[in-house]
Amino acid sequence: MGLFRKRKYITVSNTEINRDDILGEQQPIIPDGMWVKCPKCGRILYNKDLEEKLKVCGNCNAHIRLTARERIDITIDKGSFVEFDADMKSDNPLDFPEYDVKTAAMAKKTGINEAVITGMGTIGGKKTVIAVMDSHFMMASMGSVVGEKITRAIETATGKELPIIIFTASGGARMQEGMFSLMQMAKTSSALAKHDEKGLLYITVLTDPTTGGVTASFAMLGDIILSEPGALVGFAGRRVIQQTLKEQLPEEFQSAEFLLEHGFIDKVVDRSKLKDLLTQLLSN
Template sequence: MFKIFSTKRKVNARQFKQRDIPEQLYTKCSSCQEMIYYADLESNHQVCPSCHHHFPLSVTQRIFSLVDEGSFREFNRLMKTKNPLNFPGYEEKLDKAMKNADLKEAVVTGYGDVHGKRCVICIMDSHFMMGSMGGVVGEKITQAVEKSMKHRLPLLIFCASGGARMQEGIVSLMQMAKVSAAIKKHSKAGLLYVSILTHPTTGGVTASFAMEGDIILAEPGALIGFAGPRVIEQTMRQELPEGFQSAEFLQDHGFVDRVVPRGQLRRTLHKILKIHGGPYHG
């Protein structure tokens, strides 16, 4: 059962700057500005104990919190982006992103079990160039969809993206159509696709496969939309409703089926897979 762990080790954030705090001891919540003891954050699924803000998860953290221990098997691990348009400085930016995120690209794909239920899983990571979608991201997700069809397995995609990658131009934009075409074939094959929207899910990812799931879940407080709220306000020249583009707002307006706290996500997915995902494997 999901718990919000209480802690007596709160510190008034106004007294400190982040650089004053020893690494791995305390961290500041970007939502409520409280200082959180790092061990409490780790034990609470990277959720703030004070305001329940969901911190971004790395791929490793997501796998650890979701799949049965030792069951995840990555594929296409070595697939790596090149510079199709010879965009200035793109190789250097990719190298920096790979070092910072310890990933080859902004998505990891593989097989994994959720309470014994075998799935194909795609996990986007916002730590790699804000999870932006380029040619390799689209290709890895497309191949994951095809493996799901080949082995008749449910498909889970954890979306986290700042949109299409401008350094790849039309190569990036065409991934919207390519992945969507694969998702359509997946649907015609009668297979389950669950889309899980995390913070942020924006741009071309939102305009394509993120919103094409048979069931669409979202983490609390996630920003979900095509253009950002400031861009929309400046374009429309009017004030947007409170909470516009939040996961809760989209659920209220029928774009998201359910907002699920991170600690309940594994159990919720297990129920969905048990009902809709076909026979158990393994």
């Protein structure tokens, strides 16, 4: 970040002198990960304080992206979560160049095998099935495994007559899987239709960003649709829409607040208040 970077040379009486000649080799040691920069306002934040605030910037209220595991930890009652299909991994159905290498590298980096974690647990003591997408894994793009895991989670909720909550975060369909990826839109939507036929509750929580094929399928099919503040939610990109319509879009276009104002979602909820609201909804 450069926050603690020292200049190599300092000027004394119009003469540049090497700092090491004065200070020696000793330099301040700043542990990695101690400070992070808010992606919205740019303020430097102490990481421990940020984690205590559930990764919400105290300066601008930016809801910084969580991993799927972090999301589950702050949502599901401690000790109650049972994961589904943890070992399921992507294949390379189109023999896309180096796709296998990329997914393996992402798995090693993130500690998860795909861009969604599914399972069952309790929220405020109420049993529910949950699926949480993770933008740190290939921007949570939806390939065959993501679609299959979410579909299986929905089917489990249907079979056990339980509600399901899906936290969405995605760049859309995964281009490396082509039509196989696009098929997941229909598959997940069909599973949700059967869940709905049984009169069961489906809640979606839109997080930043939720775009593309995910928005066009299960993200917007919830009986109740919630969103975190400031989340980007849309289908096509802003630039594509502007070029197609030949007109300038409002600055807040595709934000959670814009969607709430126009009736596309039900409520924008701060992260700190989300579990209490989910508990209330599951209790009704």
